[in-house]
Amino acid sequence: MRFTVxxxxxxxxxxxxxxxxxxxxxxxxxxxxxxVVTVDDCVDELWGEQPPMSAxxxxxxxxxxxxxxxxxxxxxDRISTRERGYxxxxxxxxxxxxxxxxxxxxxxxxxxxxxxxxxxxxxxxxLDMWRGxxxxxxxxxxxxxxxxxxxxxxxxxxxxxRVEADLRVGRHRELLSELRVLVRRYPTxxxxxxxxxxxxxxxxxxxxxxxALRQFRSTLAERFGLEPSRRLQGLEQAILRAEPALDxxxxxxxxxxxxx
Numbered sequence: 083m084r085f086t087v088x089x090x091x092x093x094x095x096x097x098x099x100x101x102x103x104x105x106x107x108x109x110x111x112x113x114x115x116x117x118v119v120t121v122d123d124c125v126d127e128l129w130g131e132q133p134p135m136s137a138x139x140x141x142x143x144x145x146x147x148x149x150x151x152x153x154x155x156x157x158x159d160r161i162s163t164r165e166r167g168y169x170x171x172x173x174x175x176x177x178x179x180x181x182x183x184x185x186x187x188x189x190x191x192x193x194x195x196x197x198x199x200x201x202x203x204x205x206x207x208x209l210d211m212w213r214g215x216x217x218x219x220x221x222x223x224x225x226x227x228x229x230x231x232x233x234x235x236x237x238x239x240x241x242x243x244r245v246e247a248d249l250r251v252g253r254h255r256e257l258l259s260e261l262r263v264l265v266r267r268y269p270t271x272x273x274x275x276x277x278x279x280x281x282x283x284x285x286x287x288x289x290x291x292x293x294a295l296r297q298f299r300s301t302l303a304e305r306f307g308l309e310p311s312r313r314l315q316g317l318e319q320a321i322l323r324a325e326p327a328l329d330x331x332x333x334x335x336x337x338x339x340x341x342x
Contacts, residue, residue, distance in 0.1 A: 083155065086178045087112055089213025091220050095155050102221050103128050104144050104151075109220045111148075111161070111170035113229050115177055120167040127223040179233075182211045186240045193243055198250040205244035212237065238268070245277050252330050254281040265294070269301050272310065276317055283321050283328055291321055 086092035091109055099105055110127050111119060125137045134140070145161060145168055152160045160171050175181065189204030216230050241264070248257055261278040268274055275298045282291035295310070295318045302308045309315075320328055 083152075083160075083173070083176050084178075085112055085172065085176055086213075088178045088182060088211050088216050089218060091217055093155060097151065097155070099147065099151050101144075101147075104147055105220050106222065106226070107141075107144050108148055108170075109217050109222070110226055111168065112172070112177060113179070113226060115170055115172035115180070118164045118167045118169045122167075123225055124167065127225040130223060178211050179216075182208050183236075185211075186236075189240075189247075190243060193247055198247045202244055202247035202251060202253075205240055205247060208240055209237070209244060238271075242273050242277070245274075249277060249280060249284075252284075254284040257281045258285065269298075270305065272298070272314055276314055279317060279321065280328065284330070288321060288324075292318065295321075 084092075084094035086094075087109065091098060091105060091112075093108075099108065106128060107124065110124065121138065121141065124141055125133050128141070128144075129137055145163075149159065149161050152158070162169050162171065172180070185204055186208040189201050189208060192198075192204060193201035216233050217226065220226075222230065245257060245261065245264075257277070258281055261274065261281055264274050265271070265278050275294060279291040279294045282288075282294060295314065298314070299310050302310060310318075
């Protein structure tokens, strides 16, 4: 069996349930694989604060139907009934989300050890597992929505670290287009802005690097009435002084000061 949640909901070797709430229940159980999801949480996810009187019996029907779907897909008995709820068993290598976390963690270990080319490759491999927003074709309730928001933050953090690894091996020119897109998407994200400024500086585009930092200062002031952090102010001063520490070799550069 193979389940996918990093994009559209998917299940290889089997037909997904067509009923929206059954798909929603499957998504909930997959996001909490091998963990008991209480009946109350299932009801809350599927129907919110005003569930129908028949919610518990309808949930039991949904679980029964999911079991049939999984058996038909030769997945065996995957959903177990516990005292407080239900748990979906997922074996190692069967869920793309688990693989993403595993590969990203290995990439982070390589980064921490200073093996930047390896880190960039692994982190890129982890990010390539995403085929769009997670569970993009599933209606979601409050529990899954909160989990997806957390996953979005994790994905962004992995993206930052992969960019940082690429900076440290001198891929600053290749990163410019990607970083511009990310900065437009996250205009108040400090680390991405710092990475863009550093990539521009190393590409010989000093005026654009300073302009990117000034734009960030204006955005922060307009939206929040705040100044950039000392780290970002320090980067701006370093660019103005053309400090050698900004140049390659990147493992001695200041980029490690820009990513927490």
